[in-house]
């Protein structure tokens with residue numbers, strides 16, 4: 001009944017898998033190998049014209065955009081509601097999902113490709129790298145990807161990406177003063193949206209940025225203690241790849257730290 005086209009480590013796929021797990025929904029899994037470029041395959045692009053994961057197919061209806069997929073799941077399967085009933089709390093939840101889509105996610109690729117996957121990509125031939133870059137349909141996304149693959153942590157895009165992630169952590173620290181969850185008194189689509197990005201920082205050895213914010217660090221622990229994390233995230237995390245990400249992150253941590261320390265001074 002539900003078919004999810006996704007990737008094991010993609011943040012947007014994790015967001016949707018977390019919601020499926022919290023709702024106890026089963027789905028047919030369809031892997032899209034992003035490193036192999038399967039997101040550009042004509043058959044897949046018919047489903048998702050943006051060449052990205054995830055895509056959900058529900059009884060023949062095709063749904064794209066992870067935040068909207070999660071809202072759809074909450075509408076279509078309301079038994080375990082994941083949006084606060086209170087209008088003010090629901091607004092707070094939407095502010096988080098909007099921030100995630102508009103400010104955080106667009107920068108995640110800069111960190112992931114510029115630090116985590118760059119060494120693997122650089123092992124390919126120049127021609128292969130060019131082909132994979134040319135397949136990215138959005139010109140600004142393509143330009144940023146090219147820049148971080150060429151320059152890594154020294155890419156000019158790195159500062160904006162770190163600014164967005166530090167802003168996310170600071171905003172979370174402030175929100176969590178109100179309670180255990182990002183919006184309202186229960187786990188919501190806001191928590192689903194942000195957890196993969198905090199995890200990505202951790203995977204890239206930027207853990208000190210999390211630990212420096214006590215409420216975020218405690219939230220992160222609580223989120224990872226939930227059954228949904230084990231089923232939707234942990235079960236898919238390839239340990240060798242994450243170990244590799246961590247090693248790459250550790251290798252550039254001093255540069256990252258210097259950029260973060262300089263934020264707000266310029």
Ligand SMILES: N[C@@H](CCC(=O)N[C@@H](CS)C(=O)NCC(=O)O)C(=O)O
Pocket residue numbers: 010011012013034039051052053054064065066067101105136
């Ligand atoms: N706004 C989209 C963004 C989806 C997106 O960027 N997905 C990434 C993985 S998290 C992707 O498929 N990237 C393909 C690529 O890097 O070529 C959503 O929320 O679904």
